[in-house]
Amino acid sequence: MSVRNRDGLGGRAAIAGIGATEFTKDSGRSELGLAVEAVHAALDDAGLSPGDVDGMVTFTMDTSPEITVAQAAGIGDLSFFSRIHYGGGAACATVQQAALAVATGVAEVVVCYRAFNERSGRRFGSGVQQREPSAEGAALGWALPWGLLTPASWVAMTAQRYLYTYNLTPDAFGHVAVTDRRHAANNPAAHFHGKPITLADHAASRWIVEPLRLLDCCQETDGGQALVVTSTERARDLRHAPAVITAAAQGAGRRQEAMTSFYRDDLTGLPEMDVVARQLWRTSGLRPSDIDVGILYDHFTPFVLMQLEEFGFCGPGEAADFMAADALPVNTHGGQLGEAYLHGMNGIAEAVRQLRGSSVNQVAGAAHTLVTAGTGVPTSGLILGADG
Numbered sequence: 500m501s502v503r504n505r506d507g508l509g510g511r512a513a514i515a516g517i518g519a520t521e522f523t524k525d526s527g528r529s530e531l532g533l534a535v536e537a538v539h540a541a542l543d544d545a546g547l548s549p550g551d552v553d554g555m556v557t558f559t560m561d562t563s564p565e566i567t568v569a570q571a572a573g574i575g576d577l578s579f580f581s582r583i584h585y586g587g588g589a590a591c592a593t594v595q596q597a598a599l600a601v602a603t604g605v606a607e608v609v610v611c612y613r614a615f616n617e618r619s620g621r622r623f624g625s626g627v628q629q630r631e632p633s634a635e636g637a638a639l640g641w642a643l644p645w646g647l648l649t650p651a652s653w654v655a656m657t658a659q660r661y662l663y664t665y666n667l668t669p670d671a672f673g674h675v676a677v678t679d680r681r682h683a684a685n686n687p688a689a690h691f692h693g694k695p696i697t698l699a700d701h702a703a704s705r706w707i708v709e710p711l712r713l714l715d716c717c718q719e720t721d722g723g724q725a726l727v728v729t730s731t732e733r734a735r736d737l738r739h740a741p742a743v744i745t746a747a748a749q750g751a752g753r754r755q756e757a758m759t760s761f762y763r764d765d766l767t768g769l770p771e772m773d774v775v776a777r778q779l780w781r782t783s784g785l786r787p788s789d790i791d792v793g794i795l796y797d798h799f800t801p802f803v804l805m806q807l808e809e810f811g812f813c814g815p816g817e818a819a820d821f822m823a824a825d826a827l828p829v830n831t832h833g834g835q836l837g838e839a840y841l842h843g844m845n846g847i848a849e850a851v852r853q854l855r856g857s858s859v860n861q862v863a864g865a866a867h868t869l870v871t872a873g874t875g876v877p878t879s880g881l882i883l884g885a886d887g
């Protein structure tokens with residue numbers, strides 16, 4: 500997809516199956532085992548078998564490669580396999596890669612997956628502890644010596660500038676946390692099922708890195724999530740109505756770094772998400788007012804506000820009031836703050852459920868869902884639509 504031109508991918512592929520493991524804090528299982536369970540669950544949801552699969556897509560930062568998962572899941576010959584970089588920024592791009600393969604005939608049925616022990620194993624929240632030298636990692640050399648060692652500390656720099664520019668206080672972030680936890684409270688799959696919070700709870704939670712409090716930061720989760728992508732035509736003959744991939748995009752902005760883009764002219768937005776937004780609106784022909792549900796990547800609350808502004812749901816500095824007014828149903832599964840942190844893949848599954856009419860927090864008549872991937876890094880996004 501070109502930043503400047505409408506592409507021809509929209510409508511040619513669909514998500515036909517979704518499947519997940521239990522979301523826990525100590526799975527007691529290998530990441531490979533989690534991946535295989537999620538893949539089997541997604542195929543069963545679609546009414547397909549491992550033998551139907553000829554493509555696999557996953558993330559980098561993954562200990563379970565496509566070929567190994569295929570072998571362990573009983574999948575045979577593969578004509579397509581791919582990985583997307585930049586952590587959570589890869590989530591929607593895995594579906595884009597699968598859709599591109601399906602639309603061009605490179606593969607017929609592609610499984611996208613993500614599985615990790617992110618709580619009991621490698622914890623991304625612990626930050627940089629040791630790292631092999633690389634050209635990409637050189638940018639961290641400007642931040643690490645000053646104590647900016649964790650994702651929370653990197654986001655806090657941008658969040659502080661956002662508050663200063665728009666004359667806001669850290670309480671502005673609370674509406675995101677409260678909304679996510681309200682939805683998670685109704686979701687039996689969520690870690691915080693039955694545990695809503697108030698704005699007062701948010702304000703009373705301890706500082707992590709000012710202006711971020713504990714309840715501004717997503718949890719850490721063990722688990723797996725998988726999605727099945729095939730042609731829209733084939734999906735119509737499977738178990739569930741297709742979640743049509745109306746538009747898909749990746750985006751990296753000028754002077755982009757992974758989480759430490761502090762040398763841009765402005766620190767109050769997410770230029771990489773603006774690149775995604777422009778492509779999604781152009782290709783889909785839709786506008787913010789056409790979106791029924793927003794599944795916005797929420798590893799940290801400030802970046803949810805900035806995404807709403809980048810996509811044009813509201814003006815700069817207005818997103819806290821937009822969230823407070825419940826002007827758009829956001830993260831109806833509970834998000835990564837409330838349900839689970841699966842690098843955004845569980846959010847794509849929720850967007851599919853909304854279109855099927857099976858969400859625990861169902862939005863009546865949902866026909867278009869917007870999904871975003873990780874923010875602060877090169878990222879991606881999707882608009883999914885009901886068939887017909």
